[in-house]
Structures are given as C-alpha cells and as structure tokens.
Amino acid sequence: MSLCFSAALLASFAYALPTKVKRADFSDFSPDGKYFPLKDGFPNPNNDQILTIQKQAAGTLPNGPPPATLSPEGIINLQLIALNELFEVAFFSELVYNVSNKLPGYDLGYGHEYVMDTLHSIVAQEELHALNANGALKLFQQTPIEPCRYSFPVTDFQSAISLAGTFTDVVLGTLQDVNQIFAKNGDFGLVRAISSVIGNEAEQEGFYRLVQNKRAAAQPFLTTAGRDFAFTAIQGFTVSGSCPNIDIIKLKTFKPLNVLSKDIKAQTQNIKFSFAKADAANDELKSLSLVWINGQNKPITTSLINPMVDGDTVKFEASLPYDEFLMNGLTISAVVKGSGPFASIDDVAKATILGPGLIEID
Numbered sequence: 314m315s316l317c318f319s320a321a322l323l324a325s326f327a328y329a330l331p332t333k334v335k336r337a338d339f340s341d342f343s344p345d346g347k348y349f350p351l352k353d354g355f356p357n358p359n360n361d362q363i364l365t366i367q368k369q370a371a372g373t374l375p376n377g378p379p380p381a382t383l384s385p386e387g388i389i390n391l392q393l394i395a396l397n398e399l400f401e402v403a404f405f406s407e408l409v410y411n412v413s414n415k416l417p418g419y420d421l422g423y424g425h426e427y428v429m430d431t432l433h434s435i436v437a438q439e440e441l442h443a444l445n446a447n448g449a450l451k452l453f454q455q456t457p458i459e460p461c462r463y464s465f466p467v468t469d470f471q472s473a474i475s476l477a478g479t480f481t482d483v484v485l486g487t488l489q490d491v492n493q494i495f496a497k498n499g500d501f502g503l504v505r506a507i508s509s510v511i512g513n514e515a516e517q518e519g520f521y522r523l524v525q526n527k528r529a530a531a532q533p534f535l536t537t538a539g540r541d542f543a544f545t546a547i548q549g550f551t552v553s554g555s556c557p558n559i560d561i562i563k564l565k566t567f568k569p570l571n572v573l574s575k576d577i578k579a580q581t582q583n584i585k586f587s588f589a590k591a592d593a594a595n596d597e598l599k600s601l602s603l604v605w606i607n608g609q610n611k612p613i614t615t616s617l618i619n620p621m622v623d624g625d626t627v628k629f630e631a632s633l634p635y636d637e638f639l640m641n642g643l644t645i646s647a648v649v650k651g652s653g654p655f656a657s658i659d660d661v662a663k664a665t666i667l668g669p670g671l672i673e674i675d
C-alpha cells in the first residue's frame with residue numbers, strides 16, 4: 314500500500330460509539346492483572362513456540378555468539394531491558410486483544426487489518442527483545458527477570474496509542490543510556506544489537522505518531538533518558554508488590570511527580586505539577602528545583618513557582634522554555650535537591666527526589 318494511502322487510511326478511522334458494556338465482561342484476558350503465560354508460551358516458550366513467535370515478528374533472535382564478558386553495570390542494563398520488555402509485551406498483547414475483540418473504544422472500523430497486522434508484529438518483536446535480554450542474563454549465570462502483574466490507565470484505542478508513544482519515547486531515551494553504559498564498561502559487543510533495537514522501537518514510534526496524526530519524526534535528536542527514570546516509570550504500570558524479583562535490579566525508584574497540565578501546546582508556558590506532601594519534607598521546599606530534559610541539550614534548571622501545600626498535596630508551577638529550545642517530542646521533568654547546574658542527566662538523576670513527569674509536545 315502506498316504511503317499516502319496508508320496515512321489517509323489511518324487518519325480517517327471511524328470510531329464506533331461505545332456501547333454500555335461492563336468491564337467484567339472482558340476481564341478474561343488479564344484476570345487480576347495477571348497476563349502471563351501467553352498462549353504462545355511466553356515468557357517461557359519452547360523451541361517450536363519460538364519459531365512461531367519469530368514468524369510473527371518477521372525475524373529471528375540474533376544467532377551470533379555472546380560477548381566473552383559482561384560487566385556488573387551491563388547486567389543491570391539487561392535486567393532493566395527485560396523488565397521493560399515484559400511490561401511492553403503485556404501492554405501490546407492486551408491492546409491486540411482489545412482491538413481484535415472490538416471492545417468499546419477499540420472498534421477501528423476502516424484500517425482494522427493494517428493496525429492488527431502491525432500490532433501483532435510488535436507483540437512478537439517485544440517478546441524477542443525480552444527473550445534476548447533474559448537469555449543473555451542466563452548465559453552469564455544471572456537470574457532472568459520475571460513478569461509482574463500490571464494495570465494500564467487506558468480504556469480506548471487513542472489513549473492506548475498515546476501512552477504507547479510516550480513509554481516508547483522513554484525507552485528510546487533509556488537505550489541511549491544503556492549503550493553509553495555498555496561502552497563505558499567494556500561491553501561494546503552489545504552496543505550494535507541494542508542500537509538495532511533502538512531502530513526497531515523508533516519504527517514503532519513512527520507508527521504511533523502517524524496514528525495520532527503527528528508528523529512521523531518528532532525532533533532531530535531524540536530526548537535522552539536515564540535508567541532510574543525508566544525503572545521508576547515502568548513501576549507506574551505494575552501492581553505494587555507484584556514483581557517477583559525486581560529487588561535484584563540495583564536502580565533507584567523516585568517518588569511520583571504528577572503533571573497536572575493537559576494538552577500542552579508548543580509554546581513557552583507554565584506547567585502545573587503536584588506531589589504528595591509526605592514525599593518532600595516541609596523545610597525542603599525552598600531548596601528544590603525543577604529540571605527539564607529534552608533532546609540532547611543540557612538539563613534546564615528552573616525554580617518552583619508558587620509552591621502551595623493543599624492538604625496532603627503540594628502544588629506548584631514551573632516555566633517550560635519551549636520557544637528557546639524547541640522542546641518537541643518527549644520532555645522529562647524531575648524535582649531535584651539544589652539548583653544545579655547539572656552537566657548531564659546522570660547528575661540530575663543523582664539529585665532527583667520526584668519524577669519523572671512525562672510531557673509530550675506536538
């Protein structure tokens with residue numbers, strides 16, 4: 314199908330009006346937030362099942378030899394990738410279920426076939442990413458990461474795709490960090506394969522953007538992210554206490570930072586935030602700053618405007634300097650101790666108390 318045709322097709326989805334159906338009617342896909350094992354055997358498919366997954370993914374697992382060594386930091390990289398890919402498989406499997414069963418809010422009408430075909434391949438590709446990361450951990454005598462129970466804050470196709478676009482952007486930033494850490498620790502033998510996954514996830518991102526009527530590529534240099542930010546963001550989708558062995562991943566979990574502003578436009582403006590009062594001591598408020606991370610630019614530090622305690626919640630605003638930095642695509646925000654300046658996102662992560670607040674512009 315020609316590009317123009319597919320773009321027009323996707324832009325002209327007809328959404329069926331939701332009919333009144335109780336949630337309970339559809340809870341058989343993920344009873345109690347439990348998604349695994351899938352019908353194809355994932356996360357522990359046998360050899361025949363792997364062949365089927367590879368067909369659906371339109372490609373195979375890498376079949377070259379693993380590198381001779383893996384650093385301790387490299388192990389954390391693979392653990393984080395496995396944790397993330399397991400979550401993605403859960404999400405996209407449920408999205409496929411919702412769309413194929415035309416649940417209320419998921420009836421695409423025209424365009425159904427193309428979307429189903431793409432989503433099916435995405436599920437299988439994410440499965441292979443997870444199997445590859447956990448497989449490498451096993452080769453190096455490390456415990457593979459086990460899936461959690463999950464809960465996703467979406468109930469229609471458009472919000473599901475918008476969420477997929479956001480967390481895929483976080484992955485696209487985090488794999489930059491993963492590659493840098495592999496390189497720094499002598500694990501250069503894994504950089505090429507991870508770079509190939511960055512490309513795959515970016516192709517997916519182009520699809521999510523097309524479906525949202527956004528131009529295909531967001532910005533010339535994609536926003537960087539750090540492992541601790543991704544680790545915290547993933548846990549926003551897990552049922553608390555349900556991850557069997559997340560404790561072995563030696564990364565930081567920050568306290569939540571909520572972005573209250575909605576439909577943020579491409580212009581300089583104040584953004585509204587909130588967080589739980591208990592997550593930052595009273596006397597700390599004056600010493601806190603808000604940091605913006607976008608593209609490959611140095612972190613931008615700004616002050617909290619009008620911080621106000623409202624019951625158990627602290628609310629404040631911060632100025633987003635869109636006009637100066639053209640902050641398209643993903644922006645990561647974090648509340649940090651002190652006022653910087655921070656040379657890189659690594660320094661921001663060290664000072665972060667609350668975050669990441671995720672913002673998408675365009």
Ligand SMILES: *[C@@H]1O[C@H](CO)[C@@H](O)[C@H](O)[C@H]1NC(C)=O
Nearest residue numbers: 404407408411465467468473
């Ligand atoms: C699938 O639909 C159910 C029922 O509306 C919803 O709770 C769940 O979040 C949806 N999942 C995805 C990934 O869209």
